[in-house]
Amino acid sequence: MKTVLTLLLVVASAAWTTHSFAADITLAPPTHVSAEDVPNDIGTQVLIKWHASPDEENAGTRSLDGYAIYRKIAQTSEGLESIGEAGADASELGFPANFDFEDTQPIGSVSYGRTKFVDENVEAGNSYLYAVAATGPGGTYSPISVASSPVTAEMQWFNGGKFWFLIITAVISFVIIAFVVIAKKGGEIRVRKIAGLEAVSEAVGRATEMGKPVLFVPGILDINDIQTVAGITVLSNVAKTSARYDAKLRVPTARSLVMTTARETVEAAYLGEGRPDAYNENDIYYLTDEQFGYTAGVQGVMVRERPAACFYMGAFYAESLILAETANSIGSIQIAGTAMPSQLPFFVAACDYTLIGEEFFAASAYLSNDPEQLGSLKGQDIGKIMAAGLLVVGCVLATIAVTSESRTAQIAELYIKDNILGADGLVPNADKVAQIDAELDAQAQQPHAGGGGGS
């Protein structure tokens, strides 16, 4: 009996001892821990890498959950040594051999299978020492594996990975500046005819001949919407033409701020044309913020006053077709301009002229003929042509890369995707190139299916 009790005590003691040690060291640690500063950042990131714990291979059966990452400040940017966040002794720069997992919070953790971690919470100029431990269920840990040397997070003034972005920006900026200079020196900046804007004087002229007013609808959104701003720019031109032709101009608005802006714009236009007497602020009025209430109000104006020219310039939703069809039924010339793709078909079908997206935003430069605006417009066009060209080249290369397995095409596609449009800088990433080469080699070594003939 005594022997049995002694045996039970020994077993129990052994079991406690095993459990106690198992909580700390039961897993094999990761190896080759290293840390490096993440390039092309503002010094707030450090990349920690390691080789997986040998136990990870048995993750299905052995209890390996992932990895915990620990950090200690080795030295601050002021040159002061730090005790670090690991809670270790202040005088100790490295991680102690008897690392206390219970009291130390890791700065991050990742699941098994991963061997990288980016610490995004570091300060530029500080040096950090990192350690990684494998973790298992029930709070089990492997011994920590410490990086061989501390790493200092550094800020880079230039993001080398985005060098192409710099080149493209510089080229477009140069083109814009060049065109602005050319325009200012009297050079001809040719902008293609935009029918809708050319027809402004025609529409106002029609209203004048017919003795009917001109109706301008600046959309239903507020002045903070860029389309409304573009619409107000066109309103300025319409108001100038109306002042010159002595035509009546009506501007019902759906927002009070738009009304105020429109009033100032129209007043300035009338003043500029030497017709301040013809300006009447009551012709520019607020109806309601309510979408269909506003629509009904504008329709009422159309039916009662039968304007000979209607302009719709701004942001429109479901009311677009209602307004355009009503004005069409009274025989108005209609000119619309919006960047709402869903409303464009309605305007195109029901109106005489429609400014489509970019045309609408180009209206300001087109109408003012201001060299700076025209130069800028031209420069932006060059940028768009470049983007479109790159898109086409990329598509062609991608197609060739897929269909022909050409190394050159694949490298070129990679270059456009990851270097020009991505963040790999000027030189192609050697790892990615190696990966392409490896895949091509693998494909080359595969036997051709169905290629053999029977004997």
Place this chain on the structure above:
Amino acid sequence: MPRPATRTKAVDHLMSDITAIDPEKIKVILATDCGSTTTKAILIQFVDGAYRQTHRGEAPTTVEKPFADVTMGVINSVTEIGELAGRRLVGDDGRIISPATETEGCDIYISTSSAGGGLQMMVAGVIAEMTAASAKRAALGAGSIVMDVIAANDGRRPHDQIQRIRDLRPDMILISGGTDGGTTDKVVQIAELVAPAKPQPRFGSDYEMPIIYAGNKDARDAVSSVFDEGGFDLQIVDNLRPVLERENLSPARDKIHDIFLEHVMAQAPGYDKLMGWTGAPIMPTPGAVGDILQTVARLQGINVVGVDIGGATTDVFSVFDETFNRTVSANLGMSYSISNVCAEATMPNVLRWVPFDMDERELRNHVKNKMIRPTTIPQTKEALMFEQAVAREALRLAYKQHKEFATTLKGVQQQRTVGDTFSQETGGMTIVNNMKLDLLVASGGVLSHAPRMHQTAMLLIDAFEPEGVTMLAKDSIFMMPHLGVLASVHPKAAEQVFDRDCLIYLGTCVCAKGSPKPGKLCFKYELSGSLTDSGEIAGGELKLIEMGMDDRAKIILTPARGIDLGAGPGKRVEKEVRGGTVGLILDGRGRSLSLPEDRATCQATVQGWLDSLDVYAEEKEAVAV
């Protein structure tokens, strides 16, 4: 008080005469054109089943003092014809004998006139590009010179407009404005500019300034009350723009003709007598030219452009899809206006047509001499080439102005579909389409009297840049005005004479539209019929194929990719071509025509073109002296 839109007794009388004439009985026609310096008469007779122009005579116009009677010049020119034809045309009473017998007289006598500067008008409308443009079209179509266009949006202040109206001395004023039911205020405002200005008529201090109102019918009473104070002869006709979608120019044009006869002609010395002789109303010369071109275009179903380049002005007429337009380029001419042509076109542009270096100072002296001595003609080949270079630019600029004026109506509502998303066109696009042009007619000294017909053809091709297959012709003796009046009496006779005697066919030109690469294939051709030939024309090449006046051939043209010869880029064309005094010209230079910037290359290129067509070949007829 305004007079209703009815014809005067004199005009009614003439019109009733016209309707009373049986075209079948007209066998001998006498026509005159009283120009500022020369009165030209032609005799048309029914010969071998067709109307032919048989004789012509010319005499100085006698509208100015000391003669001060236009009929003297008419009688002189008609007498010359009578002598040539062996037919007595002027009676002992000094009148033209009518009707005709076997040996004397004519069945009808008709006349046009541009003496004393022709018909000069001022027009007004509300919007310059709409009703004012329509009023200008009506006035030009009636054969007048438009001195100015007053509009609410012409950028001038009212006092400037009044001063301008006061400074002008038009024969009459045409006021339009507003659609029917449209603006009244603005039309009355225009009338209120004219009334206080009290413009004085050019001729005769005793007659009231004729005002034709052809605007909004709702404004008639208000406009009438503006002109109530006197000094004006207000005549009201239908609105020339009743709706913005349609023009109604005929009533205004007819009224202009009536007033031209009743007022303007009646004031000119001898015209009252002349009007009594004519069997149809006397027409302004350019109006008559327009009428004959319209008649021919309608009868033959073709599109026509005509040009008359004079010393001071250049008239361009066009009929495209039965729409007639006329423009007068007042400052483009070959003598009085030659300086302006050089200034407007710039000397480098003129000289690009000259294949050798010329001293610019000497040229400027030549230009000024021509201006102050308008009857001078070139004495050397170099001077001739320079003058024809100026003519090219004058014609090019005049045609450009014509294209800008001959447009579709502005202010018209468009009908769209979603398919028009990326192809929206504005109103007011030119209706002049060189690809649809069938016949190009030239008249005027520099064209009609060029030493070689090849020069006329080359001038026309370089200046007008016809596209596709176009026939080239010139008015042999400036007979178009006579035929224009004749067309109103006897369209068939007018067409027959126009086709057989009026026009000298230079030939047909086949011009490629597009940008052919120099030396590369532009188009292939294959001829069959009177002439059998085939070959290729390269980019930048000009080729002349001899084809006689009576030759007709079928041509099959196969253009290279991107080259259009009438059926669309790269599409095959099959047409019938006729020859002429020059022949068939195949032009692979492309359109629009561009010359090299470098002077030496340009000279070599132009010289090559001139050599291709043998334009300045040395021959016995050589340069006129």
